[in-house]
Structures are given as structure tokens and as C-alpha cells.
Amino acid sequence: MNKTLLFSFLFIQNILFAQFSERSLSSEKWQFKNAKENKWLTATVPGTVHLDLMNNKIIPDPYKDENEKKVQWVENEDWDYQTSFVISSKELANQNIELVFNGLDTFSEIYINGKLLQSTDNMFRKWTIPVKQNLKIGGNILQVKFKSAVHAGKELAKKVPFTTPESPRSYIRKAQYQFGWDWGPRLVTAGIWKEVKLNFWNLAKLENVKIEQKALTKQKAALNIHTEILADKEGKYSVSINNKISNIQLKKGKNSIEIPFTIENPKLWQPNGQGEQNLYNIKVSLQKESKILTEKTERIGLKTIELVQEKDQKGKSFYFKVNGNPIYAKGTNWIPGDSFSPRVTKGKYQELIKACKDVNMNMIRIWGGGIYEDDEFYKACDENGILVWQDFMFAGSFYPADENFQENVEMEVKDQIERLQNHASLALWCGNNEVDEAIVNWGYQKQFKYSKEDSMKVWKDYKKIFHEVIPNAIKKYATSDKQIYWESSPSIGWGHKESLTEGDSHYWGVWWGEQPFEIYNEKVPRFASEYGFQGMPTLETTKSMFSGTPDLSLQNGTVKAHEKHSRGWEIIDNYMKRDYNIPTDFVKYNYVSQLLQARGMQIAIEAHRRAKPYNMGTLYWQLNDCWPVVSWSSIDYSGNWKALHYQVKRSFENQVILISEEKIEEDEILNFYVVNDNLEKVEDLYLDFNIMKFNGEKQGSGGLADSYTIEPNGILKFPFSLEEIIGNSKKDEIFLAITARDKNEKIFAQANYFFVKPKDLKLIKPTIKIKKISPKEIEVSTDVLAKDVYLLGDAHFSDNFFDLLPNTSKRIKLSKPLEKVEIMSLFDTMN
Template sequence: MLSRIYYIVFLFLLNCSISAQTSYRNLSLENWTFNKQNEVKKHKATIPGTVHTDLFQNQLIPDPFFGDNEKQLQWIENENWEYETYFTLSKSELKTQNIDLEFEGLDTYATVFLNGKVVLEANNMFRKWTISAKTHLKIGANHLKVVFNSAVQKGKDEAEKLTYTLPEKERVFVRKAQYQFGWDWGPRFVTAGICKLVQLKFWNTAKIENIKYNQIELKEKKAVLEFTTEIYVSKVKTIQLKINEKIETFNLKKGKNIIQMQYEITNPKLWWCNGLGDANLYPFTVEISHKNQFLDTKKLNIGLRTIELIQEKDQIGKSFYFKLNGKPVFMKGTNVVPPDSFLPRVSDSTYFSLVKNAKKANMNMLRVWGGGVYFDDAFYEACDVNGILVWQDFMFACSMYPGDDAFVQNVKQEVIDNVNRLQNHPSIAIWCGNNENDEGWHNWGWQKQFNYSQSDSTQIWNDYKKVFHEMIPQALDSLLPKEKNIYWSSSPSIGWGRKESLLQGDSHYWGVWWGKELFEIYEKKVGRFMSEYGFQGMPNLETLQKVMNKEDLNFTSEAFKNHQKHPRGYETINEYMERDFVVPKIFEDYLYVSQLLQARGMKIAIEAHRRAKPYCMGTLYWQLNDCWPVTSWSSLDYYGNWKAFHYQAKRSFENLLFSVEEESNKYKVFLINDNFENYSGNLELELLSFDGNSLWKVSKEVTIKENSSMIVYEIPKDEFEKRDLKNCVLHIQFNQIAANYFFVKPKDLKLQKPNIQIRKFDERTIEISSDILAKNVFLSSTNNAFFEDNYFDLLPNEKRIIKLSKAPENLKIKSLFETKN
């Protein structure tokens, strides 16, 4: 009998404990259905998801990415769609004092019904939507229904309210991912659906709504952090706040409370970006309790660091560079777009892989582009761990946007939600208002194209300033401590066609590709911070085979044309290829050479930027990844495969880098050092014929200063005037680093057929060598093994060790020679 009493008491105490703390119910796991509005038949839905993926999973549409299926699926965006589920609540669950219904993401115009009553009208894909739901719930079965209205139609309705036309028409009125309306690298799939988690949050006494911190002090021996915690309580309470091992007591009023608490760290370890030190993180657990009853908790990882954007006038213009922990850092990286047209398919592992591939390529900064989405937490967590700084755009791109009060207030809440979510990440370096809106207004001819009157132009520009010069910076001022509040209103600051763009601010240089200028123009058009530039390269054959029939793998098929979204893309690639390479006749060889072409152009650009240090202090190419299998500017294809360019970026982003600049009468050999230490050693330069004969050789002792770009040797051109430079390579070596320099374009090289030998060390290690120069050696296997180095130049009798991700099956080798015949 006594044991039974103990058991009853135990259950009572357990129930009290459970009822006192915050808990969650994931409604995404319930059985959901969807249907086109006014259609009776319902189909199984996956949450999170989109209507496109649900239609495909139910075999109601073909694969949206395959062939030219995109064209026949545009009807989906014009329909309204309904999603619904039933879930059961127990009596004990409904006893909870507070029950919130939380949608992490609704895409985009959503009316939410709970047991037949409208409880929410949502209109922003980027916001978190929370409602107090207890009064609408009941014991037993509950019905949740979400009706999505066509974002395209909603955008058109808003556009009609204006007396003038904004560029890009309906998309600018809709707060959803802009790239879904189609881009020059992405298809048009305007989605709808419950795109992120939906859940019930049960809480009684109190809940933690938000936590942020700022660094009060950061010195060698001590760091002092101040945590600001936003807590909601149901009635007046005494709350214990615990941050790791430290506890303080606070008396809180009913409703919203903001409390602050300091925390000290002795002998702090700083957070450094990739290549310059460890990305040290301190884990924190923040808990609240009442009379020893646990109520709620949140976890975060904090990196101790300082970041500054330095803009100082100089003799040429104005600097634009970042200081990390007081040190000027040259930023090396790229722009990131959403990894899929259908965002719920993007897993945490996808984000982790993207960041890991950036780190492997020696990058230290990624720019989250403004035409996509604010990425999931996993992306920023991966950047924190891997030491990758983030340039974070707000989600506006390549147009002008409305400025009415409803729109501005909607965007303001979007800013608040996302800045609160992201601001604690040490990876966040800068917040940027938009991508190319300012440049577009001043340089793209919209005023003439849309026949704006003076009053129209004034209104549009005033609306622009209201959002990007007033509301967003004011919101950031209210949300962020000073050390986290670096804001840049628009990228680029000045259009690429104006000379001032290379003298100050950040620059998007598109004279190459859009302007069809020679790759070599990159060596002259160097700005203070190059935040966009690029060139297209095709994906490998295996990637295209996944989305095209065999008979469509040619330049004339509609399927192939559909997987190039730039109107003159293939024409531009071919024009540049004719300049620099022998154009292959075989389709697969053409894909390979297109990648070499892209890698060559980007090598010229990146190394010109790095040679110009400290005048130029950043190079972020366009673009890292794709949202579908396509020919684009990416260095990683949709499936995460490395193109030739990604391997080249890895080489060109090394902290110690040789780069040669040709002038009219000499060759200047640069050694760029991004490390914070000097290096001394023997510099060796050797001119080799392609069959391995040494034609010229010199060496000297050099010292390269920390964090600098230096000319370490100059070779007069008359030194080589009697040499056939079409049959020569300059090999440069210093300590453990080396580089090769070719004097002519690839099409002019006198290549001969190499005899490439492979020696297998173990299942995942090979040694590769050649009797003569093997240019751009490409290794591949049918089981998609990853090679840690690829598309490399192999000198005569050089032995190179290559690590693989797994044992290769049907290993294949190709070099540039095979494509020239």
C-alpha cells in the first residue's frame, strides 16, 4: 500500500514538472492532404513541402527538372491550394495554460483555419507566424486547414494599384523568394505550401522568446558578455535565470520582460576565419526556472571576435575592407544561391556540404544573395564551425520595390524576425540591404524603359530610400549592439560601367560575360572589394544525363536549351571558347573544355584581385552553387559535384600564392601571403619544355612579409626571346608551394599526347605521372568518386598523389590534348 502511495505521489510530481515546462508537438508529422481549391479529391502531402513536390510525389505531374517539363507546369502558380490535417489533443495537453500555434514558414499568402475559424492571415514567406491557439482548440480531434492563394495573382493585383509599372512586375510585391519567378540561372517555379516546421508550443509559467548578447569587454585575459533575454510570463513570478553555471534571480511582471545578465570568460580564445586560426566557439545553455521547476531553455554557440568595415579616404578613392580581431583580412569566397528550387528538399546536410566545400576551397567568406532566402540555421551553424564569414543580404534583388506603409511594416517584421534569429552567429559579418537595386535604378535605363514621369521617378526613389536608407538601418540600430551592426545599403555601391566603382565601395564587374570583354580585362578592372563577377561553365555529362534523355544531349534540343537560362549563354560560351581554346567537336569534350574556359577566366580575375592587395581586399565570385541542374556561373553543380573552376578556386585561394603578371617588356612574379607571419626561403624559377628539358633556371633567397602581395622576381621578356614559348612552362617554387605559368592561350600550346601512368597505393590513394606535360588532367569514375585534386597540370616526370573519397570504379583519364584533335 505504501509503495502505491509513493507511485501516485511520483506521478503527481512528474505531471507537475511536465506541466511547468515548455514542450512542443510537431504537427508536420501528422497525416496531411492537399488539393486544388474547389476540387474534392485530396492527395497525400508532405510537410514541410511545396505544391510542386507534392504533385510530383503523387505522380500528378512529371519531374519539374527533367527536359523541358518546366514549360508545361506554369499553370500551378496560378491556382489556389488547400492543405489540411486532423490532430488529437489530450485532456492534459489542453490543461496547459498557453498553447501557441507556430509556423516557421508559410509560402506565402496563407489563410489558416483552426476548427473552422480563421486564426491567421499570412503574407510573407520569410517571417515566423505565431498565434495564441488555446481558445480555438478542443479535446479530441482538431482540424487545421491552410489555404494558399496564388502569389502570382496577388502580386498582379498589387501591381494594378500603382499608376506606374515597377521593374519585374508582380514579383516585387510578393515577400517570397524572388528567384522562384525565374532568373538567368534558375527556372520559374513559383511555389506555395507549408515550407517549414509547423508545431504547437505548450507553456505555463514562462517561456524564453529571444536571447542576444554583446561583448562588453574583449581582452587577452578576460571577456565580458552581456546577455539580454526576452521572457514572457503568464503572471508575476520570481524567475531564476541560469547561464551555464551562473544563476541570478529576477522578479518579473506579467507579459514581456527584458532582463540582462553578465558573464565572464577568462583567457578567451578568439574566433578566426578559415585559414587564419581556429573558429573557437563557446557553448552556452540559458535556462529559466521557478522554485526549482525547469521552465524553458535555449542553447547557442558564441564566437568571441571583433569585426570592422574600414572605409577610409586615400589618394585613389576610399578603402573597403574588413578587420577581424584587429587584423585586415583579404576576403576570399563566393555568392550563394538557394540550393534548390523547392526549398523544403534542402536538408541540414546540404547546407553543411556547401559550407564544407567552401572551406575545402580555402574560402573565408560567403555572400547570401538577396534574390533567394534567409538560409536555415544549419547554414550559419556550419559557417560558425568552419570559420566562414557571411555577407548577409536582405531579400531584395534587381528591381525597385513598393514603399506603402503595409509593405514597409511587413518588411520591418521580416527584418526583426531574421536579425533576431541570426545575430548571435559569429559568422555574420555584414548586413546588406539589397542586390543591385541601386545600380539598376541608376544604370539600367528603367526610367526610359517604363516611361516614368518626374513624379513617378521621385516616388519610386523615395520609396527605395524609405526601405533601405531609413527603415532597415533604423531597425538594425534597435536590434543590434554597435559591434554587430555593419550595414551596407546596396551591393554594389556603384555600377560597373562607371570608373568610380573601382575606386570605392564594393564592385560587381560584368564587363566580362555581359560586356563580352576579354578575360584579360580583369587585370585592369580591379576594385576595392569585388563582390560579384563570373563566367559560365557547363556541368559534367553525368549531371545532364539525370535530367535529359540521351537523344537530347545536344545543342539543338529543347531540353538542353531549357537548362540554360541566359538568353545568349551558349553563344557567349562559344565566343569565348573560340578566343582561348580549340573548340571540340565531341559534345562531352565540349562540356569539359567549357569548364576549363570558366576556370581560366576566373583564375585571371581572382589572381588579379589578390595581386592588388591591399588596394583590393576581397573577391567573391558569382556563384557557388545551383538550384537545379543547369549551365550556369556556379563552381559546384546542383548535385554538389566540383567543376574545374572549384578546383581552380581552391588553388587560387591558397594563403600563399604565386601569380604572374605579364607586362609589355617583362613578367612580374608575385608572391601573395595572407598569413600573419613572414616567410623566408629559396625561390626557384625554371623554364621547362613540355618534354621536360630545363631551358633556363634561377634561384634567390626571398622574404615575403605577412599579409602582403609582393613582386619577388621580374623576368625581362628578352630573356626568353629565342625560346618557343608555345612549348614552354615556367615552374615556380618556394618552400612547399609551387605554380606553373603558361605564356600563351591554351589553343596555342603545342601539346603532344601524354603517356599518363597511374599507380594505386591503396583503395583511396593513387599516384599519377606523365612522360611529358599533361594539361588539365581530368579524372572521373562511374561511381562518382571525389578526387581531392582534378583538372590539374602534370609536369613531365612529376609524381602527384591524389586522395579519393572511395575506391574508383572504371577510372577514366582525359587531358586537353585529346580534345584538340
Template structure:
């Protein structure tokens, strides 16, 4: 019956004339560019930037290499011009309406078509469109002039009369990270960075479609399709069809067109709905919809939407300790595990779809269910959110404001409002959107970072009023009016670490570790309700370092390291922490290896402490997932896409079920953290081994039950009853089908055996299978090769007598034998 219905549907649609509305992309490599009035036109690529075009043409050195970034700062001080000639057919020209649309102009631009000024822009985050019906010809010339942000920002600052924290960038609605951050270079791009298109239509077009979930029960979901139609004609009958391709149902409504934009709605239901879940709790199911605007038998326009049925709620209820902060997905409290995401490339248009998908697959492989899109970057492209929808990863979405105070004049506020409206409309269909957050650390900076020093009372009040206008008026009202089912959070964090309340209310950024030098154990002693930022730096992979130094070997004194470490105290801090917890090698490759172990050691200590404190703590998002260029940074995946030690360790720490042993006084206590279904009882046992694999002690097996909603100590061992040397002993905790190893001393204080293990390889369908076995403990085995590929596990402990099998996923044969490092070889 269903097959017959779908066949009938196909026949009916084939009888309709295809869409008369057309969208033509004007992208490509047939644009030209010049420095303004230099009369030196050269081929350019759109989407792109002035910097990426000059690099492609060989006019500037690669800023990712050596110290080259310093030599290209002149580019953003100049004005530039792009132009393109294009033709359209006589039949298309006769179409009644033509819209020229720019999805992204960075940032201050003047657009001229056939000698007519049609647009002047001042926001890289907002799309711009203009009706060019009266201007369009068979032969057309489109010219885009881009103006340096420097002089515009300087003029705005002069007009204000006092300095806003943190400098000129606050006046430009442009990606803030381009002005330089403590992990990224200062490269203020200019260009046409997203698609350019010509939209042509006869009578009307679908301007916006939002399929809104109104109510969900187990028996049905009630939905409403909100459809905005832009019409050029009046008193003309049309039909809107909403087709659920998943169920085969069609819902239609006749409308009478009126000139301008008019909103329509169609209510419908889905029986026995399948819900959208994060990947660790279920299936991120998506319904597939097609929306037609029809006039008679002619389809004027078609849009496609993927819809996930779910409810998501931020809960901030008071309790005896302060105020909770957690998310409910489909009515179920859910623990958030993930990271902070920054743009994948300083040159935004250079990120290829396969790179976007690889990064999100890497997040998925590491068992993340939430990414925070940080406010100093960009509202990401549609593909990013589509992939999060498909993969079951929730998105904490910052608005694009970070670490600064912003103007409050009418022009700026109007600009912000338009930006917020266009981006919330674009993002609201995505089931992955879990939260809109006003800014990153602006409130904390104003209260705690000395920004008020030197300001008069009147100036301070004016700055704070501007803050309130953006973050407590414009943005929450936009979210409430356009995407009311999603919560708005004013600023992340709610309180800075200098405020005692940071541990008991809202979300927290804990930079006592790193910036203030606190030991990693601080993470275990000061657990907040939701950790939305914490981190530690490490060096990138060997291949990445060789790439930016342009050397075949690694020398930590190479001058390019200074420009690829953007934190003023970064190298010093890494070394200081390394001395606390690890041996400090003198060899460069060993030092890089240990820096990654150090980062993984500290951050996973924090993750486990956060997860073990559930439900007091309900989320941990470390800083940061990725890089925008090759650098020494906080990322777990380096600038060339290589996994650092942290990413491998996060993969384990974010499993649905983990064991968390910890020492308290003379007791070894054990918690089991379980984000999945509860267990009625599984066996647990603790075995004590020396590093040669001899069993020193084993506890009785005990049946242990886990509880999803609360973690508690389920097992403990009195260490006074066991004779062992803590420098040469580990405890292995067995629970069901998982295990965890606990060491009683810091890595630097362990008396590790000599390095040595057997390694065998064989070719398999995925690449190369590697089998390793040792008679003694081999600590943090790191395998590496120049051959492109990925290890399914790395930086692991090879326990005595146990065989470890991993896959090196690759399509190429090894150019030379695998290389390895262990902590054992670095013993003094």
C-alpha cells in the same frame, strides 16, 4: 577540482524537475492537400510545397528533367488547401498557454484552427505565431489555405497605377529567384515550407536570448545575456540561469514576472577568452551555453546557444585613390576569399541537412572564408549559419531584395520591418555574420539600367522615396537597434560598372566580362577595392547532363538544353570566349570539358589579379558557388553537387599563400600573396622547361620575404636574356614548399605534345589512390567515372617527369576503368 564541480552541477540539475514547457512539431507526412474546393484530398508532406507534393504523388512530371518545368506553371495560378488533424492529452490541454507557430508560410495564407480564423499571412520570410489557448481542443483540425500570388500581385500593380521594375514579383515578400533568373527556372512554390509547432507553457517562456559581446581584451571578455521572457502571470518569482558549459561557470538573476514580454540582462565575464577566427587564420572557437528559466526547483524552459567571441568591422575609410573597403576580424585586416551563395534547391524544404553540410564542406575545402547569401534567395535556415560558425566561414548577408524597385506603401513597409526584425534577431547570435547588405543591384539598376525611362518626374521621385524608406531608413535602423556591432551596407555594388568610381570605391560587380564581352584580361586591368560579384558560365558535369536529358549519351542539340540554359545569349557567349582562348571541339563531351576549363581559366585569372593587388583590393567573391537545379550556369559546383574545373582551381587560388607570375613588357614578374604569417626569407627560383621536360634556363636562387599586409614584386626575370619558344615553354616558379607554373601563350596557341601518360591505381582506406606520370607535358588532365565519389584533385597539369598522386574518395569499387581527357588530345 573542475571534475568535482561539474559532478556537483549535474547532481544539482538532476534535483530540478524537468522543463514543463513543451514544443511539439506538427510536421510530417500525415497532412492532406487539395486544390481548393476540389474535394480530392491526398497525402502531403510538411515542410514542403504544393509542387513537391504533387511530384511525390506522381501527379506532375519532374520539372528538373527535360522541358518539364513549362508544364507545371499552372500550379501557382491555383489556390490550394492543406489540413491536419491532431490530438493533445488532457494534461497538456490544461497547460495555461498554447502558441501555434509557423516558421515559414509561402506566401499568402489563411490559417484556421477548429473553425476559427487565426492568421492571414503575406510574407514567406517571417515566422507567424498565434495564441490558440481558447481554441485548442483534445481533437483538433488545422487548415491552411494558400492563395495564388498572381492575382494578388496583379491587383497591387493595378492599384499603384504604373509599373515597377522588374515586374509583379516586387509586390510579394517571397523568394525572388522563384520568378525565374538567368540561372534558374520559374517555379513559384506555394506551401508550408518550414516547421509548424505547438508551444505549450504554464507560467512563462524564453522568447529570445542574445548573448552579446561588449568588450574583448586578452585578459577577459565582457558579455551580457539579453533575455526576453514572455509571461502569462504577474508577481511570480523566477530565476534565470546562464551556464557557461565550456568553463563550468553559472550566472543567475532573480526576476519578478510581469504579464507580457519583459527584457532582462545578466552581465558576466570570461577570463582569458579564446577568440573565434576564420578557419584560415585560426580556430573558430565556440563557447557552449545553456539558459534556464526556473521557478523554484522546476525548470520552465531551456535554450542552448553557441557563442563565438570576436569583433568584426567593415572599414570604408578615404584614401588618395578613393575609399577603401575591407573587413577587420579581431582588429586584423582580413582578405575575403569566397563566392556568392544561392538557395540549394528551387524546392527549399527539400534540402537535406547532409546536403547543406556537404556544400559548406566543399566551400571549406576550397579555402573560402566568406560566402555572400544573395538577396534574391532566402534568409537561410539555422543549420546553415550554425555550420558557418563551426567551420569558420564568414557570411555577407543580403536582405531579400534583388534587381528591382519595390513599393513604398505603409502596408509593404510595415511588412518589411517585421521581416527584418525577426531575421536579424534570429541571426545576430552567429559569429559568422559579418555584414548586412540592403539589396542586390537595386541602386545600380535604377541609375544605369534604363528603369527610369517612361516614368514621369513624380513617379520617379515616388519610386526613389520608396527605395530610401526601405534601404536608408528601415533596414539600417533595425540593424543598428538589434545588432549594432555589425555594419550595414545599403546596396551591392556601391556603383555600377558604368560609373567610373566603381573601381575606386566600395564593392563592385564586374560584368564587363560575360555580359559586355570583354576578354578575361580585363580582370587584370580593372581591379576594384572589393569584388563582390564576377563570373562566367560553363556546362555542368556529364552525369548531371545525362540526368536532365534522360539520355545515356550527350548531344548538345538535345532540346532540353534550351530550358536548362536561362541566359538568352549563354551558349553564344561561351563559344565566343572559347574561340579566343581555347581550341573549340566538335565532340559534345570534349566541348563540355573545355567549357569548364574556360570558366576556370577566366575566373582564376580574376582571383589572382585581385589577390595580387592587396591591400588595394581586399576581397574576391565570384558568382556563383552552387545551383538550385541542374543547369548550364555560373556555378563552380553543379546542381547534383559535382565539382566543376573552377572549384578545383579555386581551391588552389584561395590557398593562404600563392605565387602570382605575370608578364609585363619583356619581364616575367613574380608576386607572392600571403594571408598567413610573414616569412623572414625563403628560397625562390624560376626554371624554364620545354614541353618534353628539358631545362632551357634556370635563374639563381634568391631569398625572398613575404609581407602579409602588402603584395609587391619579389622577383623578376628579363625574358630577353633567355632563348625559348613561348608556344612550347613553361616557367616553373619554386618558393619554399610551393610552386606555380606559368604559360606564355593562351591554351589554344600552345603546341602541346601527343597525349600519353602512365596511370596506376590501388585500393586504399579512403577509396582509390591514382598515380600518374608522363614524359611530356599533359595539360588539364580530367579524370572521370560513373562511380559515386570525389577526386582530391582534377583538371591538373601533369608536368614531364613528375609523379602526381591523388585519391578518388569513394565507398564503392569502380564499375569500369577510369576515363580521362586532356587538352593535348584536342590539338588541331
């Protein structure tokens, strides 16, 4: 054999045994243009057309001023993207080359070197296209031509003989919130919103790795490792799982392989507040003659989870059991972190999920009108012990069920199952957000004058997608029948009595129904998966709404434009009148609106927790924002904690004392509920309380004569006569301070209770002092009760919006040094 032939033979051998490799095309020089124009402009991938237009100064920032109105034209245009890339002879020598788009938004055509390769119609799918035959050595042109999703949706809507609500968004497999919501702008985007890359492989490759947990004991975890392998050449191969090798025989084409694997003496993954988040790396590699062709690493947690629904005297239970223990779900709802998702950084995901852990949450619901979140979101939930209630991306409308739509949805479910099912945090798959409720409760059929046949068609389509297509796809593509599927959230619409006795509930009697906060004490469901109230964002975020000098006024057009609920300001004012004095000063109004929101949610959360075990979950609406806005969020768009988030931390503590008043015949009763969400019993607890005036003068005291024991996951109720507790004291001049502690004086829980609404308190002007302990720590002290102490400054405070009792102090840590910290309390709003 001559040297040239030998070199060629070795070169081909090296290529055939080359490890799977990938090359990002996101970092190539991308351009875009309006399809009607000829001028190409610079683009960023991943990205969206709005971001590219902003970067090229074609449109203003829609988050600023009233600019949202000025950019609506963008959704009606078609947009072309392109880049050029060089392919080497070595790259082209690979047996297989695939072009992979992890996300295209939404209707597009993909061309290489002028040839149409693929049309797309789903923002949530991954598109993998064999392209070896379309590439050439040297320069290649990749083009993606996007059609207006609004126009495409309208064409699809024309095929249906009746009008559907929110048309045309329900015909488009695209993030529904982009069409505008009562907390978000209308910004209907297009673009390459996730990574694009080329994959090179030879002989065979791992398509996916799905890990099934067959059995879990203290001694061992029995797993099945499922993998799909695509083989270009049949023959003998081997699979290594954490260096344990199994020999396999592959046929040409797709192969489904299942290999058992055991972890000895496993450490469990526990939700936040219940233990450690132990995680294991499972490294799977495909080999040929001891050479690695391709490999994947999955990070898993070992846990058991079940949804318990058992009939009882009042209806049917609804709670999660994790690792054999009932868990009280404490958490929130998640919306996309930005109207332009590609700019949500890994750091922002980590920061927001860490903020959930820091306030004692253990569950988050991904709302069905957004996106299936980035891998970093689920990674953060795995690491922080936050269980994920995962909606599929359908929200508050009627959806079609023609054959193309069914197939599209099935492939969407397949892609997301294969991407997400290994995450330890995954708790439940839910078909949709409020689609059942929209059909049954919202009166669209009457509004649009449906015939009986039209109404039957809507319900039939609903059943097809959410009772057949999605659950069947889960069974088909998930590795285990233990995946929990729930058709719709809520399961029964608000206003039906069964919504409070079974399933999960979205209770909107507060805000939408304009009922007082106190109605939460009566309307307690089995599992509250949505409820909420609006509050303003922090001052820093409010100022960020302006491109120039902020005009902080409730009458300002920019401030008004960043409230997307049509009656938002009116509703906030109506509630504020009930509980607070309405300030005329903007800064004070901003402060009180946050207190109002926090107060409402505190009443709701504590009503839910007092009802344990009848109620076993409370997820308020909502954690975050997608732009600077007045909304239901507890953390604003800039990442600042509103008063609500600080209050959630207190209300979600694993061990709490909750207080409520009730009237039994003629007697007024004050109930003390002692709640223990921990998995350990607490013995020899003592409970005592003091009645105090706002200046610190003690008016009375009391407690339990004997100690008590509270079981794991337990709750105890201690009723007292209100008259005996407060005596002749005036309710508007006193408060109650209560403590539960053990025999060693270790505090189990503490609480303060006020007997009248905030506006009726006869507060005394406090002298609040701030002492600097270090550059990033201060001490706040007061002489008399300082209610709802508010620290103002461009930093994160370890606590804020807190009550400071007479003649006490509190140390606060700052995220960064501040020259000055301003301070305010509720007293400042009462004059």
C-alpha cells in the same frame, strides 16, 4: 482535503511547473488539394505544392527534359492544406498553447476547427498564434489555405500608377528567384515550407536570447545576455546562465532582461586560414522555485569585426578587420541549394560549406534573391570559419514603400535578426542585391516611360526601405551597435569609375559586356563582391537532366532548356574561340567549357590578389546551383566539383606566387608576386624558376640572388625582363615553373606559367598512366607535360583538371572505389 481535491491540486501544480514543451505537427498526416477541387491528396510538411504534385504524379519532374514549361499552371492556382491532430486533456490543461509556423509560402489563411486565426503575407516571417481557446480535447482540424502569389502580387501592383520591372515579384515578400533567373527555372511555389509545431508553456517562457559582446581582451570576454521573457504571472523568477543564477522580478506580459556574463581567458573564433573556430555554448534557463520552465542554448564565437573605409589617394578602402587583423576576403556567392528549399538536407548544407573551407575560402555572400538560409547553413559556417555577408532578400527590381510594406519588412528583419545575430560567422548585413544599380543604371524609367514624379517616387521608396526601415530595425532589434550594415551591393554600379575606387563592385564587363578575360587585369575594384562566367555542369549532372536515355548533344532541346541565359551558348562559344579550339564532340565540349570558366575566374582572382592591399576581397559568382543547369557555379546541382572549384583551391591558397606580364615602354616585364595571407612572417625565402619545354627539357633557369622576408598579410613584387627569362625559346613550346622555398627547402609556394593562350600551345601527346594504389587511391603519371588532366568517373577526386609536369606523378584520392577511371587532357581537344 479529500484525495480527489488533493490529486487535482497536485495535477495543476505539476502543470504550472511543467517545463516548456513543443510538439511537431509536421509529422501528422497532411493532405492538400487544388482549392477548386474536392479531392484530397497526400502531402508532406515541410514541403511545397510542386513536390506534393510530383509525389502524387500530377505533374512531371520540372528538372527533367523540358518539363519546366509543363508545370507553369501551378503558380496560378490556390491550394489548401489540412491535417487533424489530437489534443489530450493534459495538453489542454497548459496555461498557454501556441501554434508556430516557421515559414509559410506566402499568402495564406490559417484556420483551426473552421475559425480563421491569422492571414499571412511574408514567406520570411515566423508566425506565432495563441490557440488554447480554439482547441478541444480530442480531434482538431488545422487548415492552411494558400492564395496564388502571382495573382496576389498582380493585385498589389495595380495600386501603383506606373509599371515596375519584374512585376509582380517585387510586391511579394517571397523568394525572388522562384520567378525565374538566368540560372534558374520559374517555379513559383506555395506551401508550408518550414516546420509547424505547438508550444505548451506555463507561468513564463523565454522568447529569445541575444548575446552582446561588450568587450573582448585576452583575459576576459564581457558579455551581456539579452532575453525577452513573456510572463503569464508576475512574480519572482530566476535566470541561470551556464549554471550561474540571477534572481529577477517579472511583470505580467513582455519583459526585457539584460544580465552580464563573463568568459575568462577566452579563445577567439577565427576565420578559415587564420586560426581555430572556437565556439562556446551559452545555456540560458528560466526557473521558478528552482524548477526549469524553459531553456535555450546558443552557440557563439568570440571575435571582433569592423569594416574599414578610409580615404586614400585613389578613393576609399573597403576591407574587413577581424580580431584586429586585416583579412583578405576569399570566397563566393550563395544561391538557394534547390528551387524547392525544403528538400535541401543538413548534409547538403554541411557538404557545400565544407567544400568552401576545403578550397581556402573565408567568406560567402548570401545573395538577396533567395532565402534567409536554414539554421544548418549558419552552423556550418560557424564550424568551418566562413564569414557570412548576409543580404536582405531584395534583388534587382523596384520595391514599394507603403505603410503595410514597411511594417512587413520591419517584422521580417526582426525575425531574422533574432534568429541569426548570435552566429559567429555573421559579418555584415546588406540591404539588397543590385536595387540601387537597377534604379540608376538599367534604364527601366526610360523603358516604361516614367514621368519625373514616377522616378522621384521610386528613389524615395528606395531610400525609405534601405536607408531607414532596415537600418532602423537593425538598431531596434539587434543587441549591439557593432552590427555592420551596408545599403546595397554593389554600392556603385558597374561602368561608373567610382565602382573601382571605393565600396564593393559587381563587375560584369566579362560575360555581360563580352570583354576578354584579360580586362580583369585592368578593372580591379577595392572589393569584388560579384563577377563570373558560365561553364557546363559535369557529365553526370548533364545526364540527370533527362528522364530517359540521355541524348548528349548541344542541339538537344533538353540541353538547351537547361541554359537559362538567352544568349548563353553564343557567349560561351565566342569566348571559347578566343582561348581554345572548340570541340565538336559533346564530352570534350563539356570539358573545355569547364576549363574556359576556370581560366576566366583564375585571371580575375589573381588580378584581384595581386592588387592587395588596394583590393581586399574577391567573391566570385557563384558557388552552387538550384537545379541541373549550365551556369556560373563552381559546384553543380549534384554536388560535383567543376573545373572552376578545383582551380579556386589553387588560386585561394594563403601563400601563392602569382605571375603577370606588363609592358613598360618598349620593355616586356614578367612580374612575380609573392603573397602571404597568413598572420606569421616568413623569413629566408628563396625564389627560383626553370624554363622548360613540354617534353621536360630545361631551356633556362634563374631566380633571386638573395633571400627575402615576407611580412604577415604581406605581398612582394619581383619584376624580371621577359626577354632575359625566355631568351630565344618559342613561347608556344615552353612554360615556366617557379618555386619559393625557405633555407630548409620547405616549399612556400609553387606556380606554373604559360606564355600563350591554351589553343596556341604546341602540346606533345602525353602518355598518361594510372596506377591503383588502393581501392580509393590512384597514382597518375606522365612522360611529357599533360595539360589540364581530367579524370572521369562517378566519384569525387581530391584533385582534377590539373597540370602534370614532364616525368612526374601525382596521387589522387577517390571518395569511393571505381572499377575504371577514364582520363583526358587538353591535347585530346586539339586535333
